Amino acid sequence: MPVITINGLNTLINPPKLSLPIDDEAENLQLAMKQTCMKLPTKPLLIAHPKIDRWIMEIGFLYPEVFEWEPPQFLVDVQFTTQLCNTKDTWVQINTNAAFLNNGYVNLIEWSIRQPILNWTDKVKLWATTEYLSLPPEKLKLTILTLHPTYPAKRHEISWDSQQHEETRQWLISVLTAQAPPVPIPVASPAKLDLEKIAEVEI
Numbered sequence: 261m262p263v264i265t266i267n268g269l270n271t272l273i274n275p276p277k278l279s280l281p282i283d284d285e286a287e288n289l290q291l292a293m294k295q296t297c298m299k300l301p302t303k304p305l306l307i308a309h310p311k312i313d314r315w316i317m318e319i320g321f322l323y324p325e326v327f328e329w330e331p332p333q334f335l336v337d338v339q340f341t342t343q344l345c346n347t348k349d350t351w352v353q354i355n356t357n358a359a360f361l362n363n364g365y366v367n368l369i370e371w372s373i374r375q376p377i378l379n380w381t382d383k384v385k386l387w388a389t390t391e392y393l394s395l396p397p398e399k400l401k402l403t404i405l406t407l408h409p410t411y412p413a414k415r416h417e418i419s420w421d422s423q424q425h426e427e428t429r430q431w432l433i434s435v436l437t438a439q440a441p442p443v444p445i446p447v448a449s450p451a452k453l454d455l456e457k458i459a460e461v462e463i
Contacts, residue, residue: 263341263351264436266381272435273380286373288312289407290337293319293371297326297336311409318413319371319405325359326369334359340392346433354388364399371405376416378402380431386420387428397425 264272288305292312295302306313320327326334334357341353359367368385382402390397402418 262348263353265353266355266384269380269384269432269435285309285311289315289371289373292316294337297334315371315407315413318407322405322413322415323369323403326357329359332360340388342388342391344429344432344436346436348436350436352384352388352432354385356385356389358389364395366393366395366400367403368400369403369405371407373407373409374404376404376406376414378418382418383424383428384432387425387432390420390425397422 288309289312292302292305292309293316295305296316306316336357337355338358339353339355341351344350344352357369357371359369361367366389368389370382370385382404386397386400386402389395390400397420400420402420404416404418405413406416407413
């Protein structure tokens with residue numbers, strides 16, 4: 261089956277010669293956050309990258325729950341793969357951080373050195389998560405923790421709805437049908453998360 265990832269979409273939207281180089285600092289931040297949330301040692305990484313140490317402290321100040329929740333209530337760097345019913349029946353694969361809140365709501369949490377505005381990557385993650393978990397779009401929201409080398413971090417809350425969901429589906433179809441089909445890559449067929457077995461998180 262053809263599977264497209266965020267990186268694959270970026271290559272289609274931005275030709276390779278125009279694509280941004282890999283940001284080592286951003287990758288190290290994601291690694292440090294994943295290890296911190298999994299209660300794994302991070303001291304060597306933080307000593308080598310003092311900015312990341314400050315960013316993690318800022319994240320803890322803005323959204324302390326990310327360091328208090330545990331799986332399966334909070335999943336860090338979880339992978340969702342869902343089918344896009346276009347001419348090729350392409351599967352869209354994303355990685356995100358998902359908190360399962362009370363009343364059946366799901367909160368995606370993105371920490372990154374970035375602008376706070378909703379971008380196409382966020383929309384694809386929200387669309388894929390909604391489809392994978394079979395949620396009404398209105399049950400999903402996105403929290404963006406924007407980081408900066410010198411300015412203080414900020415927290416932004418963004419809601420999702422049926423109109424944005426459908427617009428993103430149509431956008432994905434238009435991008436993928438306008439380009440050569442993505443090269444199939446082997447992936448394990450993911451088991452659906454059983455939402456009934458995931459305890460809710462009080463907020």
